[in-house]
Amino acid sequence: MIIADKKPIEEIIEEIKGFQRILVLGCNECVTVCEAGGKKEVEVLASLLRMHSIKEGEKKTIDERTLERQCDHEYIEEVRDIIDQYDAVLSLACGVGVQFMAEKYKTTPVLPGVNTCFLGATEQRGVWTERCQACGSCVLAATAGICPISRCAKRVMNGPCGGSTKGKCEINPELDCVWQLIIDRLKALGRLDDYEIVAPIKDWSTERAGGPRKVTREDVQV
Amino acid sequence: MKPLTPSRLEKILKLGHVAVTSECGPPRGSDPMAVISKGELIRNHVDAVNITDNQTSMTRMCSLAACIHLKKLGIEPVLQMVTRDRNRIAIQSDILGAASFDINNILCLTGDHQSFGDSAQGQNVHDLDSMQLIQTVRMMRDRGRFLGGDEIKRPPAMFVGAAANPFADPFEIRVPRLAKKVACGVEFIQTQCIYNLEKFELWMEGVRERGLDERVFIMAGMTPMKSVGMAKFMKNRVPGMDVPDEIIKRLAGVPKEHQAQEGLDICIEAIQRLKACKGVSGFHIMAIEWEEKVPEIVERSGLYPRPEV
Numbered sequence: 001m002i003i004a005d006k007k008p009i010e011e012i013i014e015e016i017k018g019f020q021r022i023l024v025l026g027c028n029e030c031v032t033v034c035e036a037g038g039k040k041e042v043e044v045l046a047s048l049l050r051m052h053s054i055k056e057g058e059k060k061t062i063d064e065r066t067l068e069r070q071c072d073h074e075y076i077e078e079v080r081d082i083i084d085q086y087d088a089v090l091s092l093a094c095g096v097g098v099q100f101m102a103e104k105y106k107t108t109p110v111l112p113g114v115n116t117c118f119l120g121a122t123e124q125r126g127v128w129t130e131r132c133q134a135c136g137s138c139v140l141a142a143t144a145g146i147c148p149i150s151r152c153a154k155r156v157m158n159g160p161c162g163g164s165t166k167g168k169c170e171i172n173p174e175l176d177c178v179w180q181l182i183i184d185r186l187k188a189l190g191r192l193d194d195y196e197i198v199a200p201i202k203d204w205s206t207e208r209a210g211g212p213r214k215v216t217r218e219d220v221q222v
Numbered sequence: 223m224k225p226l227t228p229s230r231l232e233k234i235l236k237l238g239h240v241a242v243t244s245e246c247g248p249p250r251g252s253d254p255m256a257v258i259s260k261g262e263l264i265r266n267h268v269d270a271v272n273i274t275d276n277q278t279s280m281t282r283m284c285s286l287a288a289c290i291h292l293k294k295l296g297i298e299p300v301l302q303m304v305t306r307d308r309n310r311i312a313i314q315s316d317i318l319g320a321a322s323f324d325i326n327n328i329l330c331l332t333g334d335h336q337s338f339g340d341s342a343q344g345q346n347v348h349d350l351d352s353m354q355l356i357q358t359v360r361m362m363r364d365r366g367r368f369l370g371g372d373e374i375k376r377p378p379a380m381f382v383g384a385a386a387n388p389f390a391d392p393f394e395i396r397v398p399r400l401a402k403k404v405a406c407g408v409e410f411i412q413t414q415c416i417y418n419l420e421k422f423e424l425w426m427e428g429v430r431e432r433g434l435d436e437r438v439f440i441m442a443g444m445t446p447m448k449s450v451g452m453a454k455f456m457k458n459r460v461p462g463m464d465v466p467d468e469i470i471k472r473l474a475g476v477p478k479e480h481q482a483q484e485g486l487d488i489c490i491e492a493i494q495r496l497k498a499c500k501g502v503s504g505f506h507i508m509a510i511e512w513e514e515k516v517p518e519i520v521e522r523s524g525l526y527p528r529p530e531v
Contacts, residue, residue: 153335154306154346158353158402160395161332162387162414163461170461171335183395195395196402201310201354201369 001030001121002094003128004037004114009048012090015111016049019060019088024049024113025079025101026066027093034128036114037092039066045092045113070097076104083108119150136206136213142199144185151178157199227363229326229381230298231270233531234504235410235439240497241504242525243300243412243441244516245272246292248283257288260513261297267520269528270298270327272412272506276307279339286316290323300383301325304333309349310358310369317362321378329383329412330355353406356384360407382407386440387414388425389464397428404438411438412506415445415456418464419492426501435501442496445508446515447485450474486515486522493523 016022024046032038046064053060063086068075070093083089088109091098095116102110118130133150139157140147149155153171160179163170167180186192204210223236234241244264249256261271271292275285289299301320303313317328332352336344350358359382361367366377384403388396400411416422422442429435447453450473457465469488476484489507496502505525509516520526 153337154332154351155348156332156351158351160390160392160399161352162385162390163334164391165461166391171337177391180392183392196398196405198353198357198402198406199351201350201357204349 001033001119002096003034003117003120003130004031004094005117006036006041006045007113007115009045009052012045012049012111012113013052016060016088016090019109021061021063021086021088022049023063023065023079023082023086023089025070025089025091025093026064027070027091027097028066028068029071029093031093031097031114033122034120035126037094041092042066045090067093069093071100073100073104076101133207135202135204136210137203139199139202142194142197143182144189144191144194146178146182146185148178148182151176151181157202225381227326227379227381228324229270229379230531231300231327231410232381234269234529237529237531239504239529239531240525241270241439241441242268242507242520242528243270243272243504244268244507244509244513245274245300245302246288246513247274247277247511248285248288250280250282252283254291257283257291258295261292261295263513264516265295265297267517267526267528268507270300272300272302272329275302275304275331275333276339277334279306279334279336279341281340286320286325289320289325293323293325298327299325300327300329301380302329302331303355304331305348305350305352305355306333306336306346309347313350313355313358314362314368317359317378317380318374321376321380324379326380327383328359328380329385330359330408331385352384353403356382356403356406356408364407381409383410383412384408385414386411387462388416388422389414389418390462393421393425396425397432397434400429400434400438401432404434408438410441410503412441413443414462415443415508416492416496417456417469418466419495421464422496423499426499430501435503439503440501441504441506442493442499442502443506443508444489444493444519445510446489446512446519447473447481448512449478449481449485452485486519489519490522493519493525497523 024042026037026042042064046062049062083105090111090113092113098112119132120128120130123129130150135149160177164177169175169177225232225236246260273285273288276282285302289301292299330352336346362378366374386400453470453473456463473481
């Protein structure tokens with residue numbers, strides 16, 4: 001899922017400066033799971049902003065709402081009848097939700113309330129780690145199911161680099177060297193010889209380098 | 223073995239001489255004298271001089287320009303190139319630029335992560351990794367083609383090198399990793415600084431068992447310690463470096479003003495021991511900001527005079 005992190009409250013206060021009526025809009029998907037932008041976070045953030053507003057004597061109106069998804073036309077439509085009551089929407093969805101809202105409601109400012117970070121997994125409650133860079137051509141079959149593109153600081157395709165020490169990455173002693181993990185798993189699978197297969201020069205055109213991407217599935221289009 | 227390029231380093235290795243290279247770190251400024259004077263200090267004692275490419279991710283004069291300064295003096299440069307900062311267009315373009323000045327050696331590296339240097343907030347590129355860079359240079363040289371398939375007019379004539387670190391983890395993969403670089407077409411290797419001689423010899427044993435020493439020239443990396451402080455720093459702070467406690471103890475055992483000399487002695491003793499190690503074809507002396515000591519190391523190690531080829 002998409003992992004996001006709360007923006008510092010000072011930054012949000014700066015963003016909404018100058019707006020009187022604000023809708024804090026959560027999303028029930030990824031940002032709910034990673035506890036950055038769901039109904040609970042909307043409540044907490046809206047309360048904090050109301051308190052700040054009172055303290056500053058600004059008398060802002062701060063309302064709350066949480067949609068099923070902000071990356072889907074159908075659900076964004078749910079605020080159409082109330083959107084004109086607000087000077088701005090503070091979206092706690094990922095960057096996709098913020099943009100989709102902005103695209104839909106052309107004259108309403110839509111501001112980001114979280115920092116969108118990466119595609120990751122819930123390692124444990126309160127700990128999320130990056131697992132995929134959405135490069136558009138998956139190499140996991142060759143790397144024992146562990147991704148060197150998203151999990152190596154140098155995205156070395158034929159690692160490990162010379163800095164791997166005691167199974168840890170040179171840039172951070174708490175970070176696993178992904179190539180150590182790949183080698184350990186190849187060994188566990190009885191495939192260590194596969195380590196010597198040279199990964200070919202990657203085609204990055206399916207990644208960000210190729211410009212904004214689009215997936216079209218004619219078989220599911222209506 | 224017949225040399226495939228005009229590289230002097232290649233000729234020396236293929237004629238069976240023990241080769242000697244050293245390196246110069248370019249300055250953090252534009253003064254060419256910083257490179258020229260380092261080059262002059264060592265020119266008679268080495269066969270070629272590596273120019274590092276923004277080592278430890280600190281912004282410096284570019285490796286290519288510094289190589290050209292050496293070339294103009296008649297010193298043979300080894301262009302170091304990291305994949306951290308350039309995509310495949312810039313890499314191939316720089317290779318052609320170097321070849322236009324008849325720079326005939328390249329060392330293909332991934333490079334240190336930018337978080338160690340002066341631009342920690344910067345992007346890295348890593349379009350290719352070091353193995354893929356080796357393949358790129360070989361394709362440009364041997365097939366006269368760009369990665370995109372187009373023909374190159376006057377292909378680069380470069381002797382292709384890479385690094386190996388016998389001390390990084392996991393150890394069991396260090397020989398297979400070299401085999402992988404050999405499969406990519408590397409022709410010479412310069413190793414990480416060697417302090418743990420036993421471990422290096424163990425690695426070389428694995429290298430010989432697979433016959434890799436017959437397929438690639440291995441140059442042992444040597445860096446003299448200036449002080450016990452430097453030894454401790456290398457042991458504790460430099461990733462992938464293996465400095466045994468005996469080295470630290472030996473340096474700590476002499477007064478501060480004699481530690482540098484002791485460091486040189488340790489380095490020279492190591493070279494003498496590794497000269498007898500089958501499969502070691504030469505030495506790469508990385509005297510970091512201590513280039514004036516390279517002649518002494520080379521002479522006392524019995525590697526002087528350098529052969530005329």
